[in-house]
Amino acid sequence: MPTSAAMFRELLEAVRALHSPATSPSIHCSTIKIPRYRPHVGCDGNLYEFPEVEVSVKVYQICNVDTAQLTFEVDFLCCLEWCDPNVEGKSPEELKSLDWNQYFNPHVEVDNCKDSSAWLDGMDAIPRRRSSSFQSRINGACGGKSVNEDFGVQLRKTMRFRGTLAMGPVDLRCFPFDIQALPIRLKARRCRGLALGTPAAGARCDQCGLVSLVDSSGMMLFESYLQHDAHLKGRGNYAVCIFVKRPFLAHYFWDLLILNLLVMLATTAFWDTAAADLSSRMSISLTVILTLAAYTSSRPAPIEKAPYVTFHDWVEQMSMFLVTGISVQNVVAVVSCGGQNSEAPPYMTEEFERNRDGCSLGWCMSRQIDCKGLTVLLVAWALLALYSAFWLAA
Structure with a gap:
């Protein structure tokens, strides 16, 4: 059995081995410098x-x-x-x-x-x-x-x-x-x-x-x-x-132009002076109204979900309003001047006699009553166009 002195020497060598620096080349000790950032005023x-x-x-x-x-x-x-x-x-x-x-x-x-x-x-x-x-x-x-x-x-x-x-x-x-x-x-x-x-x-x-x-x-x-x-x-x-x-001359601009051209087409009924019945003159304006209704039945894709009235919607409403006014003017003109035709009923002949001056040739190369209607239409169109321009500018 080993003596106590030998055991003491073995224990002392073990303690020294634990406290001695490592001699293995595979063991390294390194320090990492952590960067620090100072607060600053931006x-x-x-x-x-x-x-x-x-x-x-x-x-x-x-x-x-x-x-x-x-x-x-x-x-x-x-x-x-x-x-x-x-x-x-x-x-x-x-x-x-x-x-x-x-x-x-x-x-x-x-x-x-x-x-x-x-x-x-x-x-x-x-x-x-x-x-x-x-x-x-x-x-x-x-x-x-x-x-x-x-x-x-x-x-x-x-x-x-x-x-x-x-x-x-x-x-x-x-x-x-x-x-x-x-x-x-x-x-x-x-x-x-x-x-x-x-x-x-x-x-x-x-x-x-x-x-x-x-x-x-x-x-x-x-x-x-x-x-x-x-x-x-x-x-x-x-x-x-x-x-x-959007580009000014995009296809949406031409849509607005077509709406105004349809209104101008409806005004051609003012020069139908030979008609004695309402159907002849109303056929033009009613055709335009149906065309407008079909053309404006669906909103363009960019505004189809907009819950408010856009400028495009306003032009459509304005066009429909003007064409409806033209239709009313056609009714008034036929009732007032339709009696000049020999085949007109007696009550229209009497109405024509009362409005002979209004049924005479006017400055627009049509009846005076049609010239007045055309004047009202142009003034209304100009005022609405001016209002639209101010709306866009605002």
Whole structure:
């Protein structure tokens, strides 16, 4: 049996082995420096914990603007830019190996997207360096500090979106001469105290792309009115509104023109001076009324769900009102002057004798009573057109 002295020596060697440093080359001890961010005052005067991020949006295409479903399709590029002093002096290769769960890495999402649309594949998951073409602007954004483009503090992320967005409330009272706002709303996530700001004034024009606006059939539906209007919407939110309007000579404009031409067609009954009965003159105006009723039986697709009267509806109602007035004028003219025909009944002959002056030839190359009706029609049409113009201007 081992002696107590031998047992004591073995125990002492075991304790020394536990307290001695490891000699195995596979065991290493390293320290990780966790970056720290100091709170600072942003451009809006508020205190933020993390760097302030500048957002730039470049719109490539907008199509299928649907005011009935309140949606539109858009293709745009979003760029995030900020300054991070914790990455100064690190090479682009070192940036890729950093633990971006510890460093500031902003993430944004489209707040008004539909149908689970998301950023396209290929977006920047981690930040990268800016190109040298934007160096001077970034130097100003980083407090005037001149930095090297490969080892500086400026970072950026780009991502592209192609999908369907929600429009929000629309006002179609001036349809088809309405102007609509198509919003692109971005919201920050996973970053406390993140402030999203607009690009610098000198770079805004570089970030405004030309907009191509077409509908599903390939024909232009909207044309650009104001391509870029960015504004802040509180902490961590950013919005871009693209204002669009319909082309003036779109097919909706020709619809309104056809309605007015139908009214002019109904006035041709004023020159039917040979008719002794009501049916001959009323056939023209009744045909126009039936044509108007069939032509306006359904509202255009953009306003089919609008609960209020639009300008397009107003023109239809105005046309129907004028044609109805023409029909009433035809009845009055036939009753007053139909007795001049030899086959007219006796009561119409008596009525003609009482209104002989009104049935004489007037300035419009028709009866005086028809000329008066034409004058009333033109005055009413002019007043309604003037009222419509003021309505659109307001």
